[in-house]
Amino acid sequence: MNPVQELKRNLSGMVMDALKKAKEEGLLDYAEVPPFVIEVPREKEHGDFACNVAMLLAKQARMAPRKIAEIIEDKMEWQESELLNKVEVAGAGFINFFLSHDWLYEVPFLVKRMGSRYGYNEEKGEKIQVEFVSANPTGNLHMGNARGGALGDSLANILQLAGYEVEREFYINDAGNQIEIFGDSLEARYLQLTGHDVPFPENGYAGGDVIETVKNIIAEYGHTLLDLTPEERRKILIDYALKEKLAYIKKTLEDFGVFYDVWFSERTLHESGKVQEVIDYLKEKGYIYEHEGALWFKSTLFGDEKDEVVVRANGIPTYFAADIAYHKDKFERGFDRVINIWGADHHGHVARMKGAMQALGYDPDKLDILLMQLVRLYRGGNLVRMSKRTGTTVTLDELIEEVGKDAARFFFVMRSPDSHLDFDLELAKKQSQDNPVYYVQYAHARICSIFRQAEAWGIKMPPLEAIDPKKLKEPEELEILRKIADFPEEINIAARSMAPHRIARYVLDLAALFHSFYNSHRVLGVEDKALQDARLLLMDIIRITIKNALNVLGVSAPEQM
RNA sequence: GUCCCUGUAGCUCAGCUGGAUAGAGCAACGGACUUCUAAUCCGUAGGUCGGGGGUUCGAAUCCUCCCGGGGACGCCA
Numbered sequence: 001m002n003p004v005q006e007l008k009r010n011l012s013g014m015v016m017d018a019l020k021k022a023k024e025e026g027l028l029d030y031a032e033v034p035p036f037v038i039e040v041p042r043e044k045e046h047g048d049f050a051c052n053v054a055m056l057l058a059k060q061a062r063m064a065p066r067k068i069a070e071i072i073e074d075k076m077e078w079q080e081s082e083l084l085n086k087v088e089v090a091g092a093g094f095i096n097f098f099l100s101h102d103w104l105y106e107v108p109f110l111v112k113r114m115g116s117r118y119g120y121n122e123e124k125g126e127k128i129q130v131e132f133v134s135a136n137p138t139g140n141l142h143m144g145n146a147r148g149g150a151l152g153d154s155l156a157n158i159l160q161l162a163g164y165e166v167e168r169e170f171y172i173n174d175a176g177n178q179i180e181i182f183g184d185s186l187e188a189r190y191l192q193l194t195g196h197d198v199p200f201p202e203n204g205y206a207g208g209d210v211i212e213t214v215k216n217i218i219a220e221y222g223h224t225l226l227d228l229t230p231e232e233r234r235k236i237l238i239d240y241a242l243k244e245k246l247a248y249i250k251k252t253l254e255d256f257g258v259f260y261d262v263w264f265s266e267r268t269l270h271e272s273g274k275v276q277e278v279i280d281y282l283k284e285k286g287y288i289y290e291h292e293g294a295l296w297f298k299s300t301l302f303g304d305e306k307d308e309v310v311v312r313a314n315g316i317p318t319y320f321a322a323d324i325a326y327h328k329d330k331f332e333r334g335f336d337r338v339i340n341i342w343g344a345d346h347h348g349h350v351a352r353m354k355g356a357m358q359a360l361g362y363d364p365d366k367l368d369i370l371l372m373q374l375v376r377l378y379r380g381g382n383l384v385r386m387s388k389r390t391g392t393t394v395t396l397d398e399l400i401e402e403v404g405k406d407a408a409r410f411f412f413v414m415r416s417p418d419s420h421l422d423f424d425l426e427l428a429k430k431q432s433q434d435n436p437v438y439y440v441q442y443a444h445a446r447i448c449s450i451f452r453q454a455e456a457w458g459i460k461m462p463p464l465e466a467i468d469p470k471k472l473k474e475p476e477e478l479e480i481l482r483k484i485a486d487f488p489e490e491i492n493i494a495a496r497s498m499a500p501h502r503i504a505r506y507v508l509d510l511a512a513l514f515h516s517f518y519n520s521h522r523v524l525g526v527e528d529k530a531l532q533d534a535r536l537l538l539m540d541i542i543r544i545t546i547k548n549a550l551n552v553l554g555v556s557a558p559e560q561m
Numbered sequence: 562g563u564c565c566c567u568g569u570a571g572c573u574c575a576g577c578u579g580g581a582u583a584g585a586g587c588a589a590c591g592g593a594c595u596u597c598u599a600a601u602c603c604g605u606a607g608g609u610c611g612g613g614g615g616u617u618c619g620a621a622u623c624c625u626c627c628c629g630g631g632g633a634c635g636c637c638a
Contacts, residue, residue: 091581312636347565453597493577519602
């Protein structure tokens with residue numbers, strides 16, 4: 001399923017055997033083999049894989065690295081496997097492996113057998129939850145949510161392919177302070193729109209979408225809410241607005257290609273008493289103390305800079321209290337790992353959240369928080385401030401409308417989460433022709449076009465067993481096979497380092513190799529029919545791999561452009 | 562002041578747990594369509610990896626100090 005990983009395991013096993021043998025024969029003295037790597041050298045002249053163990057062992061063995069490498073090479077029984085053509089010692093003490101191409105020619109069959117599942121790794125037997133976006137249901141989705149959505153969904157896809165069982169979750173902040181402010185804003189707008197001259201709260205949600213919502217409420221209820229008590233009215237306004245906002249958020253994310261397994265309501269944590277429960281528990285354990293009327297969590301015990309309030313002096317728990325209860329709930333649901341995607345503006349929250357988990361007896365390392373740097377939006381070179389309060393914001397649905405889902409998703413996931421992202425809308429539109437996503441999609445469409453042409457000319461790809469991939473000998477062809485073989489391992493690395501941008505990079509590279517091939521070789525109409533068949537197979541597996549990779553990123557693979 | 566991210570070609574960015582001669586796209590310049598989509602390809606040019614010091618066989622990568630950019634430091638979320 002993962003040919004490259006298999007090769008690495010093979011080679012590293014052979015190295016281990018050689019080391020052991022050398023030690024037994026007294027040629028080499030060491031206590032323990034250091035963790036070495038089998039890696040792909042940058043230079044082709046250095047072989048297909050290289051091993052650095054000799055350099056790492058030099059001090060322990062009190063021997064020159066090159067000498068050690070030579071001993072390993074000598075003791076390695078590589079001639080017995082069909083795998084290797086040559087093993088050599090080079091540079092400071094690298095052991096370079098030159099593989100025969102046989103394994104590459106197996107790749108097309110593997111890809112065809114796996115089809116849309118190519119890239120998939122062995123089951124790892126772990127359950128991972130990814131929680132992302134979790135936007136406040138008080139407004140529209142902004143660029144930060146968009147980046148989080150693209151990142152979270154792609155990461156979840158990657159983890160699935162890497163062999164984890166994955167659940168996607170959206171945490172609905174439908175309780176707490178911002179809901180109160182939201183209620184104030186709705187109340188003010190309702191009164192204003194029904195002809196009362198009341199001031200709008202200073203810190204309220206001033207966006208036009210709140211007015212729209214209230215207009216909808218008036219369309220349904222008219223002025224009848226004026227007859228209710230403020231408490232009754234408030235409840236109706238909030239419930240209506242939350243429901244509407246949530247439906248909107250869900251719809252927009254679906255348009256963005258993001259689907260959740262679980263929508264988790266913060267309110268239920270308060271109503272079920274779980275928030276109170278966890279506060280009581282921590283108090284009992286001595287992690288909570290009272291100061292100036294409020295309850296504080298001793299997060300400084302866990303390396304945080306200062307303690308954090310969990311219950312305000314007015315008796316209302318903070319969002320942090322609910323968050324502790326929420327994450328406790330996550331672990332109680334049996335996930336082996338929990339990943340949160342947060343904006344970098346929440347980084348101060350990381351230490352205390354992990355501390356809280358530790359206080360509850362969970363392993364804080366099982367909570368991974370992927371911080372993404374914030375997005376800055378530009379329009380025509382001018383910074384657009386993104387604030388729901390002031391209402392000057394470009395929303396995710398507007399973005400999808402303007403630049404398209406595919407381009408938007410690719411763009412957000414192309415860069416590392418660590419890098420600050422400047423998104424200029426004018427530029428994104430103007431450069432849509434040169435947008436890298438089209439480059440990849442075009443490769444896919446071009447291949448589809450070859451198959452359409454083949455059909456028109458009455459050329460059919462024969463059954464697999466009748467195709468000989470060994471006909472593929474051009475450097476471009478071998479490079480493509482090699483790249484395709486890398487895909488599952490690439491998924492693994494992306495999963496391990498939580499780096500979806502690696503897949504964007506990967507699929508760009510693969511598309512480039514294809515375009516290069518396409519411009520120097522023909523598929524249809526070559527004289528050697530067996531070569532034509534092999535190339536058709538090659539095209540087919542490129543198409544499959546590109547489509548699978550794009551699928552990971554939530555980008556479509558069009559058959560025509 | 563403390564903490565997090567960041568500084569790599571003119572611009573936007575890659576560079577997996579330290580590996581051999583630092584890469585790609587855009588922009589610039591010069592080429593390639595009577596043949597499967599030129600939304601493509603090929604070539605040229607472009608670098609004190611912000612700076613100093615340290616760790617070691619080996620540093621863009623790790624440590625430390627300094628400089629620049631962004632962000633967080635609330636009984637907001």
